[in-house]
Amino acid sequence: MKSEELVQLTVSQAAAAIADGRTTSEALVTAFLARIKARDGEVGAWASIDADQALDQARRADTVRGFGRGVGPLHGVPIAIKDIFDTVDYPTRMGCPLYEDYGRKQDAACVDALKSAGAIILGKTVTTELALLTPAKTRNPLALDRSPGGSSAGSAAAVGDLMVPAALGSQTAGSVLRPASYCGIYGFKPTLGLISRRGVLMQSPTLDTVGMFARSIDDLALLTDCMSAHDPADPVSYPRSQPHLSEIAGSEPPMTPTFAFVKTPAWDEYADPAMREAFQELCDHLGRICDEITVPGLDHVLEWQRIVQLAENAAYYGPLQDKDRSALSDGLNARLDEGAKVPVRDYIEAIASRDKGYAGLGELFETYTVILTPAAPGPAPKLEEGITGSPIFNGLWTYLGMPAVSIPLMEINGLPVGVQLVGQRQDDARLLRTARWLAQHLAEST
Amino acid sequence: MKSEELVQLTVSQAAAAIADGRTTSEALVTAFLARIKARDGEVGAWASIDADQALDQARRADTVRGFGRGVGPLHGVPIAIKDIFDTVDYPTRMGCPLYEDYGRKQDAACVDALKSAGAIILGKTVTTELALLTPAKTRNPLALDRSPGGSSAGSAAAVGDLMVPAALGSQTAGSVLRPASYCGIYGFKPTLGLISRRGVLMQSPTLDTVGMFARSIDDLALLTDCMSAHDPADPVSYPRSQPHLSEIAGSEPPMTPTFAFVKTPAWDEYADPAMREAFQELCDHLGRICDEITVPGLDHVLEWQRIVQLAENAAYYGPLQDKDRSALSDGLNARLDEGAKVPVRDYIEAIASRDKGYAGLGELFETYTVILTPAAPGPAPKLEEGITGSPIFNGLWTYLGMPAVSIPLMEINGLPVGVQLVGQRQDDARLLRTARWLAQHLAEST
Numbered sequence: 001m002k003s004e005e006l007v008q009l010t011v012s013q014a015a016a017a018i019a020d021g022r023t024t025s026e027a028l029v030t031a032f033l034a035r036i037k038a039r040d041g042e043v044g045a046w047a048s049i050d051a052d053q054a055l056d057q058a059r060r061a062d063t064v065r066g067f068g069r070g071v072g073p074l075h076g077v078p079i080a081i082k083d084i085f086d087t088v089d090y091p092t093r094m095g096c097p098l099y100e101d102y103g104r105k106q107d108a109a110c111v112d113a114l115k116s117a118g119a120i121i122l123g124k125t126v127t128t129e130l131a132l133l134t135p136a137k138t139r140n141p142l143a144l145d146r147s148p149g150g151s152s153a154g155s156a157a158a159v160g161d162l163m164v165p166a167a168l169g170s171q172t173a174g175s176v177l178r179p180a181s182y183c184g185i186y187g188f189k190p191t192l193g194l195i196s197r198r199g200v201l202m203q204s205p206t207l208d209t210v211g212m213f214a215r216s217i218d219d220l221a222l223l224t225d226c227m228s229a230h231d232p233a234d235p236v237s238y239p240r241s242q243p244h245l246s247e248i249a250g251s252e253p254p255m256t257p258t259f260a261f262v263k264t265p266a267w268d269e270y271a272d273p274a275m276r277e278a279f280q281e282l283c284d285h286l287g288r289i290c291d292e293i294t295v296p297g298l299d300h301v302l303e304w305q306r307i308v309q310l311a312e313n314a315a316y317y318g319p320l321q322d323k324d325r326s327a328l329s330d331g332l333n334a335r336l337d338e339g340a341k342v343p344v345r346d347y348i349e350a351i352a353s354r355d356k357g358y359a360g361l362g363e364l365f366e367t368y369t370v371i372l373t374p375a376a377p378g379p380a381p382k383l384e385e386g387i388t389g390s391p392i393f394n395g396l397w398t399y400l401g402m403p404a405v406s407i408p409l410m411e412i413n414g415l416p417v418g419v420q421l422v423g424q425r426q427d428d429a430r431l432l433r434t435a436r437w438l439a440q441h442l443a444e445s446t
Numbered sequence: 447m448k449s450e451e452l453v454q455l456t457v458s459q460a461a462a463a464i465a466d467g468r469t470t471s472e473a474l475v476t477a478f479l480a481r482i483k484a485r486d487g488e489v490g491a492w493a494s495i496d497a498d499q500a501l502d503q504a505r506r507a508d509t510v511r512g513f514g515r516g517v518g519p520l521h522g523v524p525i526a527i528k529d530i531f532d533t534v535d536y537p538t539r540m541g542c543p544l545y546e547d548y549g550r551k552q553d554a555a556c557v558d559a560l561k562s563a564g565a566i567i568l569g570k571t572v573t574t575e576l577a578l579l580t581p582a583k584t585r586n587p588l589a590l591d592r593s594p595g596g597s598s599a600g601s602a603a604a605v606g607d608l609m610v611p612a613a614l615g616s617q618t619a620g621s622v623l624r625p626a627s628y629c630g631i632y633g634f635k636p637t638l639g640l641i642s643r644r645g646v647l648m649q650s651p652t653l654d655t656v657g658m659f660a661r662s663i664d665d666l667a668l669l670t671d672c673m674s675a676h677d678p679a680d681p682v683s684y685p686r687s688q689p690h691l692s693e694i695a696g697s698e699p700p701m702t703p704t705f706a707f708v709k710t711p712a713w714d715e716y717a718d719p720a721m722r723e724a725f726q727e728l729c730d731h732l733g734r735i736c737d738e739i740t741v742p743g744l745d746h747v748l749e750w751q752r753i754v755q756l757a758e759n760a761a762y763y764g765p766l767q768d769k770d771r772s773a774l775s776d777g778l779n780a781r782l783d784e785g786a787k788v789p790v791r792d793y794i795e796a797i798a799s800r801d802k803g804y805a806g807l808g809e810l811f812e813t814y815t816v817i818l819t820p821a822a823p824g825p826a827p828k829l830e831e832g833i834t835g836s837p838i839f840n841g842l843w844t845y846l847g848m849p850a851v852s853i854p855l856m857e858i859n860g861l862p863v864g865v866q867l868v869g870q871r872q873d874d875a876r877l878l879r880t881a882r883w884l885a886q887h888l889a890e891s892t
Contacts, residue, residue: 205798235801315794342790348761352651355681 006031007162011077011219014165015118018065018076025058025065025076029120032078036163042144044137045157047083048090049123054078057120074226075118080167082155083124084131084201085111094201095127095136095151098320098327108199109234110168110210110227117226122164125154128388130317131170131203134329135388142184143415146380149179150388152213156183159213166214166223171398172204172309174376174391176211180406181418182380182389187213188220189394190428192401193238195224196231204312205236206351207305207398217436220405221249224428240426249432253369257434259283259290259421260368265299266392272378274412279374282410282419285445290372293364298396301357304350305399311347314339358400358425365424370434371397375406375418393420403428405435409442452477453608457523457665460611461564464511464522471504471511471522475566478524482609488590490583491603493529494536495569500524503566520672521564526613528601529570530577530647531557540647541573541582541597544766544773554645555680556614556656556673563672568610571600574834576763577616577649580775581834588630589861592826595625596834598659602629605659612660612669617844618650618755620822620837622657626852627864628826628835633659634666635840636874638847639684641670642677650758651681652797653751653844663882666851667695670874686872695878699815703880705729705736705867706814711745712838718824720858725820728856728865731891736818739810744842747803750796751845757793760785804846804871811870816880817843821852821864839866849874851881855888 001023009017009028017023033051040046061076081087084094086105093099107115115121128136131151138153140146141161148157152169156176159167160183169176171189180187189211202208212223225245231237261283267276283290314336321328321336328336364371374393381389397404402425406418421438423431447469455463455474463469479497486492507522527533530540532551539545553561561567574582577597584599586592587607594603598615602622605613606629615622617635626633635657648654658669671691677683707729713722729736760782767774767782774782810817820839827835843850848871852864867884869877 311790312794315791315798318791340789340791343786344757344788344790344793345761345764345786347790347793348758352761 001027003031003034007035009165010216011074011165011214012216012222014077015074019071025061025120026055028076029054029058029078029122032122032164039141039161039163043139043141043157043161045125045154045161045163047093047124047126047154050090053089054120054122061118061120072116072118073222074114076120077118078120078122078164079114080122080125080155080158080164081111082152082167082169083127084170085168086199087111087121087124089121090124092124095129095131096320096327098324106199109196109231111199113227113229114223125152125158125167127151128153129329129332131172131175131201132313132332132335133388134331135386139383140182140380143380146382146415147182147388149182149376149380151175152179153388155213156180156185156187159183159215160185166212166219169211169213170200171209171211171394172207173305173398174394176213177394177404177406177418177420178376178389178391180213181375181408181416184408184416185213185215186217186220186408187211187375187406187418188224188432189398189404190224190228191403191425193234193236194428195227196229196234196237198231198233203316204309206308206312209398217249217432217439218246221245221432245429245432248429249436251433253433253437256289257369257437258367259286259370259372260293260364261290262293262295262371262373264373264393264396265302266377270377270390270392271374272412275374275378275417278410278412278417291368293368295361295364297357297360300353301396301399302392304353304357305395307342307346307350308399310335310339311342314342354399354401358402361400370431371422373420373422375420379412379415379417397422401425403431405431407435407439409439447473449477449480453481455611456662457520457611457660458662458668460523461520465517471507471566472501474522475500475504475524475568478568478610485587485607485609489585489587489603489607491571491600491607491609493539493570493572493600496536499535500566500568507564507566518562518564519668520560522566523564524566524568524610525560526568526571526601526604526610527557528598528613528615529573530616531614532645533557533567533570535567536570538570541575541577542766542773544770552645555642555677557645559673559675560669571598571604571613573597574599575775575778577618577621577647578759578778578781579834580777581832585829586628586826589826592828592861593628593834595628595822595826597621598625599834601659602626602631602633605629605661606631612658612665615657615659616646617655617657617840618653619751619844620840622659623840623850623852623864623866624822624835624837626659627821627854627862630854630862631659631661632663632666632854633657633821633852633864634670634878635844635850636670636674637849637871639680639682640874641673642675642680642683644677644679649762650755652754652758655844663695663878663885664692667691667878691875691878694875695882697879699879699883702735703815703883704813705732705816705818706739706810707736708739708741708817708819710819710839710842711748712823716823716836716838717820718858721820721824721856721863724856724858724863731888737814739814741807741810743803743806746799747842747845748838750799750803751841753788753792753796754845756781756785757788760788800845800847804848807846816877817868819866819868821866825858825861825863843868847871849877851877853881853885855885
């Protein structure tokens with residue numbers, strides 16, 4: 001296969017091509033490395049990359065396959081890891097000079113799971129400062145004068161620019177779904193607790209969720225299946241029977257799914273007018289399987305997410321600030337100062353309100369398969385604005401611990417905008433199946 | 447059986463006597479009601495009691511037994527309930543005028559479980575104001591000029607004075623084990639999450655634990671077995687196989703248990719000199735199966751418990767204060783004001799430190815069966831001191847979620863002092879078996 005073809009492959013396609021002998025891991029990794037060499041000077045998606053090490057791992061994968069031994073579902077496929085996940089192959093730097101000497105650590109549980117499934121760790125991708133709001137060097141590969149979003153900036157840009165078929169990210173408010181939307185790819189934040197966070201930087205353990213970027217729904221399901229073992233070391237991890245997302249996500253829904261279009265309280269103030277129009281068209285197009293639904297109390301949910309993240313940021317990053325305030329950006333210092341002042345009563349109320357808030361959505365899921373809502377307020381902001389965009393359409397679902405996926409279904413002025421689908425907790429399989437159905441339905445009907 | 451004999455019966459003995467036909471539930475309830483009538487004017491253990499209703503339930507229990515139908519393990523045995531557990535048979539008043547009209551509610555999950563096992567709810571026992579530190583009207587039945595402890599004041603006093611064979615209580619710092627110590631009875635706080643808290647007043651959901659008072663270890667095991675079903679409605683409840691505490695607690699230990707005598711950082715400042723001496727004697731008596739162990743970091747644990755309870759008190763009771771400050775005692779108002787000022791960073795750190803603190807005890811349990819430590823700093827304080835005694839020897843184990851039992855093994859100047867044993871989380875059975883062994887061993891050897 002030619003290099004131009006190889007970099008277009010999804011994870012599932014690449015794994016199949018290696019398994020069939022149509023290509024090798026070495027050829028695949030070589031193609032991606034060439035793409036990175038050609039493109040990353042402009043995009044700036046990578047925090048660290050070691051071509052020799054990656055090629056070495058790829059050759060070993062090819063040797064193992066040559067022996068005819070059983071191999072994992074990701075055998076020989078390169079994956080990128082956001083630079084807040086501990087890795088033994090690369091140092092981890094968290095986008096913060098205070099971690100300059102943090103170095104290599106035992107692989108995070110999910111990285112270890114990917115490697116056990118056969119993945120090659122291609123490198124570490126740029127995160128914004130401590131996975132928060134201050135922009136990093138990364139540019140949007142589809143429009144170099146725009147932000148790729150954040151905080152998983154490098155992961156989204158790398159996948160969006162065909163430098164790697166998939167990448168890990170993390171989401172505390174909107175750090176996976178928003179950059180996926182801006183970079184025109186699929187982003188997935190599973191139910192809180194489905195993927196272990198052992199070995200991942202914690203900024204708000206109530207909210208921090210491992211997620212990922214890829215270029216197909218099948219890949220999101222496959223990667224999640226590889227990483228979703230119960231881990232008693234992560235307090236939010238829950239016991240479950242093996243989810244087999246791939247099987248369910250790849251199947252036809254038994255009934256036509258139905259969509260609850262939820263504008264959320266952010267709609268009027270934040271949503272780009274062109275995006276509002278695009279959503280109205282989408283809903284009209286879906287017709288009687290989509291209703292606009294107003295969910296009462298979502299303004300509280302937005303506020304609870306904000307309070308929990310602010311206060312936990314102050315608690316978990318405060319010690320860094322105590323150590324060396326000048327090593328943090330002004331924006332982050334201001335944020336941590338604000339967080340330290342959150343009244344403890346407000347924080348405890350916000351923590352206690354999560355299950356109540358989720359229960360408030362119960363009835364909706366008796367009628368609708370998923371919630372449909374924007375993945376971001378509009379296309380990626382211009383770099384000159386100095387922001388990574390607003391997570392206002394994502395944070396409330398993160399707080400509620402619900403699985404959410406961003407699907408690259410819309411375009412505004414030639415720039416991608418994602419449609420976000422949100423499902424019931426622990427029903428990630430149905431969410432992905434519905435996402436796949438929607439993408440296919442729209443492709444066939446337009 | 448005579449009335450004087452009946453009121454001496456433990457729960458297990460009373461249940462057996464009813465099952466054998468040696469007595470009836472009606473005779474038993476009548477005997478306890480007579481004892482209450484004679485004694486409660488002085489002791490003040492009861493918040494509400496309805497003799498006709500209790501007798502009516504007792505007669506119905508006798509009728510059911512007369513039919514020869516299968517009956518529960520507590521069939522016909524009266525139990526008392528602290529006045530912070532919702533009950534359908536009695537109003538609940540939480541020791542606070544703001545709950546004057548709260549009224550009757552669906553039984554709390556654990557009350558419902560007791561009734562399902564056949565128990566008669568004899569009445570509600572006095573709690574201190576909102577289960578906190580301000581003393582209530584109850585006196586210590588063994589020394590009427592002394593406190594029964596708190597907050598489960600009425601439950602401890604009622605069981606200590608033979609007005610009921612067992613009673614439910616709750617512990618957030620030391621509200622079960624300390625009054626058990628002062629009133630010369632057995633008190634048990636199981637592992638956090640073993641008994642559901644659904645329908646119980648919450649003052650600090652991180653710490654609040656259902657516990658109980660009785661006059662034998664067998665009773666503690668039997669009552670816990672009746673109440674320990676997993677309840678998904680309580681976030682700290684955990685799935686488990688049916689524990690069968692009774693069977694294990696009643697058996698001989700396979701090996702002689704070993705005791706880690708832990709003085710805790712409170713020893714020097716708080717422990718009564720006579721109590722220190724009594725403990726030294728106990729340890730000498732146990733000889734080579736008891737070692738004094740210093741656990742590093744317990745001062746932090748004490749502080750974390752304090753911070754969590756203070757802040758959560760402010761969050762959970764603050765709304766009452768907002769409603770009518772004048773309805774709360776000055777002491778409680780001051781406490782809630784203090785709690786509202788806890789820096790959110792300190793609170794989040796205290797929450798995050800619990801499992802770390804517990805892990806720090808890991809090695810100890812490789813060598814010792816249980817921790818041995820005082821249940822209270824000394825005998826019950828005099829009423830004129832205006833306090834319910836200090837929970838300083840209990841709060842750290844409550845914070846760590848570990849099961850703890852108080853055994854009435856010591857006397858200082860004719861007043862009882864409890865020995866507290868603390869076990870590993872979710873190993874309540876071994877803790878009770880060890881407690882039973884210790885009580886028996888000391889009875890035989892002295």
